[in-house]
Amino acid sequence: MEFKLADIGEGIHEGEILRWLVKEGDQVEQDAPLVEVQTDKVTAELPSPVAGVIERIMAREGQVVPVGTVLAVIREAGVKAAAVASGAPGEQASLQEKLAPQAHSEAQPGREAAAPQASGAVRQGGKRRALATPHVRALARKLGVDIDEIDGTGPVGRVTEEDVRRFAEGAREPVAQAPTDAARAQGEAGSRVEAPVARGELVEQVPLRGLRRRIAEHMVQAKRIIPHATHIDEVEMDGIEALRERLRPYAEARGVKLTSLAFFVKAVAIALKEFPYVNASVDEAQENVLLRRYYHIGIAVDTEHGLIVPVVKQADQKSVFEIAREVSDLARRARENRLSLDEVTGSTFTISNAGALGGLYATPIINYPESAILGIHKMEPRPVVRNNEIVIRNIAHVSLSFDHRIIDGGMAIRFTNRVRELLEEPDRLWAELR
Structure with missing residues (x-):
């Protein structure tokens, strides 16, 4: 039988072959994992639909193939190899016609098949x-x-x-296409005489594959389509930190690790209802702005595989404890590469929390097709002026990158002010809960 790349939903039309878990000649059981495939959103292990022997692997690792492509040929259990090889001429021709486009190429190791x-x-x-x-x-x-x-x-x-x-x-x-700056630079370099370099010793070639390739494509798409602008502000976190300490025993009794990120998610969900364009996207084809009346907050998670953005669905309808528990669970399973497709799709706004890693502030790239992303950066005690006196407060910088096609600077500042207000005065945060 022909083992094909199946349609796994969510508009996925193609996938990249990351790693074969079997080789030609291997005997496999039904539902045994055969191959790892990277789609736009997740990495999935595709199981064998039948028990049998892997007769031929048709798609190479690193190759991007559309849905419906034959990935391998499996000889089902009980079917003799001779029967496959000696099939009717018409059947053999039909099979070869189907498999020819995906036949093995002599591509160099580490490079996508031609x-x-x-x-x-x-x-x-x-x-x-x-x-x-x-x-x-x-x-x-x-x-x-x-x-x-x-x-x-x-x-x-x-x-x-x-x-x-x-x-x-x-x-x-x-x-x-016009030559890129890199191409022009390469052409100019070709006219210069340079000392030979032992590339094999000094340059390591790492294939751009899997999640890293998808991230690269997504980032280029976001920067090419969306005119980015960024507003930076600071938030005094003493009120939230004091509240966290008071709530810590209750959170621990419920098995919840209560972090400041959960409060940010809740504050953002409240503010988005007041600023619908920050929770929107642009339909370029129909030239419409899509104002979403639901609030799914993506949380950027740094993993060894790359940046993954699991989604807290209906964040406006969940308590801070519920959000904290869900964020912790999603982040853990993101690092274990165990998220489902539904858990990494559908976000309407994204938060990137890099505070634990350090850094004063950054300008995050919008998670296309959303209209804004909030970056949270390092929190630390800093001297500030309050009532004409210098005092020490826990200050965190935040940066809001926004789509300047539909969000002006004034709206971005007012949205950030609202989030800051809810965090600096937690009583207001609780008063806004529904």
């Missing part, structure tokens, strides 16, 4: 299928464009957003 066509498309059942990210496919559908007819100009012939828009306007021929 695309079967110059355009970066593959053939599925005789039909051409372009390589493109889920966002680009969604844009093509909105614009009424058949993405499989487009010749991509991206890496490995991948169809880009610009390709789709150009095609929708009637320009079917891809426009030659």
Whole structure:
């Protein structure tokens, strides 16, 4: 049987083969994990649908393949190898036709396998299928464009957003891209005489794969589409710290580790209801602003695999204790790479808490397609002026990066002021709870 990349939902149209857990000739049981696949959101282990022997592996590690691609051929238990090899000529030809586009290439180790066509498309059942990210496919559908007819100009012939828009306007021929700064620099370097470098000893080549590749694509997409601006402020945290100390025994009795992040999540959820554009996104294809009336807060988690953003759903309807428990659980399972697709999708606003790592402040990149992200930075005692006297207070810097297409500076400042007000005077935070 043909083992294919299945549609796992949430608009996923392709995946990257991270690691094969079996090799050709291995005997596998039904539901045994065969391969690790990285999608836009999660890493998933795909199980074997039958018991049998791995006859042939068709997709290489590092290769990006669309849903429906044959990843491997499995000889089911009880079926002799000779029966497979000596099948009817028509059946053999049909199988080879299906598998040819994904046949093994002689790509160099550490590099993605070469695309079967110059355009970066593959053939599925005789039909051409372009390589493109889920966002680009969604844009093509909105614009009424058949993405499989487009010749991509991206890496490995991948169809880009610009390709789709150009095609929708009637320009079917891809426009030659101007040389990048890196390409120009390389050309200039080629005209200079430099001392030879032993690349094998001084330069390590690390393939851009898996989650790191997805993060790179997502960050480039966010910066290319969204005009970022950032507002920076400081929050006096003494009131929250005192409240945490008072609540600590109650939290511990309930098995909850109460952190200041839980209070930030609650304060943000309250403020978002008053500033709907900060909880919005832009539909570029229809030129609409989507004001979301639900409040799903993404929490950026630093893991050894890369940055993962699990989501606290309906944060406005949960208590601080519930939020603290859920954030702790999501962060732990994110580091263990055990989150489900639902747990890392659907966020309407993101918080990036880098305070434990240090640093004064930063300008976080918005989690596209959201309209804003709040960065929380190091909290430490600092001298401040209160009532014309210098006193020591626990101060944390915060930075709000926002989409300047729909959020002006005044709105960003007022939103941040509201979050700060709720945190600096916790009595107001409790008074706003619903």
